[in-house]
Amino acid sequence: MPVTGIILAGGLGKRYNGIDKAHLSIDGRSILDRILDTFDGLFEEIILVTNHPARYASWDLFTVSDLYAVRSSLTGLHAGLFHASHGYAFVTACDMPFTDQRIIRLLLDRIDTRWDAIMPQTEKGLEPLCAVYATRCAGQIGQHIERNQLKIQRVFNPDKILRIPETRFRKIDPDLRCFFNINRPEEFVEAQRWLPQHPNGPS
Template sequence: MKFPCSGVILAGGLNTRFSGINKAFVRVGGMRIFDRIYSVFNDLFEETILVTNDPLQYLDWDITITTDIFPIRSSLTGIHAGLLCATNPYVFFIACDTPFLKKEMVETLIDEIEPRFDVVIPETSAGYQALCAVYSKNCINPVEQHLVQKKLKIQGFFKKVRVKKVPENILREHDPELISFFNVNTPDELAKAEKIIEQTCEISKISQAS
């Protein structure tokens, strides 16, 4: 790792589309999504931070826990809390509902860190992937300004910082299907995730047989 970087998992959502069930603990392929992300982070980061407003649920993990400073439910408040808590100048953020985050994707983004940029963000045909990106501590003040004004869109503060966009062709070199960005927000998406697991297992069996 060229530049010191912490890893932050954001788990502050209301989970309304899952009837209040914590998405981080939803199982995909028999394994909780949180455990899948934690395993990737454990291999990459010396400092892993969890932003949650329900810390008691996560006492079984060896992880630094922090909560939102601003009393507003949004991903931007989570980014703010993670940046404040991190001891490193750069922080990689991921949402807690991404079961297929690839270590190679995280490494690709971390490798793109440069001191002259404050944000390193994937850009795909679907747009920016703001919750699978690197933010520097230089973002704290611009983020605070937007939160005070109740401007909650993450991309809203980008015009006040220096942003490096990582293009889709670079991202696909290590994650051809861009599966790292797949979110489980609804029961339908959970069913789709299970199908992805099944297909991956079938491909693996075929490869081993040949």
């Protein structure tokens, strides 16, 4: 079935002198471009959620902003699902440079109307920013935001979350770098060091 691809770019970039992490360059390409290359051929509709759309004017993207003033990943998720045209959406963050089409397809292949969310489950817990969501859940997400309950996993009925074990993902990505996100400058350096062993892009 058609699925929307959503990229959350709502961070303030405080650790990067105000530079949005999506613009950080790894091996000559921005993280955003690397994610878009991975999305190529998977999604007819791609939504970028940002509260600074002018910073992304050079990309031909459908950009939307948070509908709530609260800053959190949940508000970005809400905005993306609210504007999505399709029944399901794959969601990632703009600071995850090692997205992989094989990982995304593994999640998309498990879409079923029984599930509100399809998430990887690792020893660290659920991975809500490399996951598939039913767009019908935008309303209940909004209710949680209004109650200041901002943890993504707690929005959903546990029985409505399909958890896919990390063993499935390690067969594709043994080090689970597909879930690696860049929060600090040292992690940016680490990502650059990993790149020769973990090329990004359509698989």
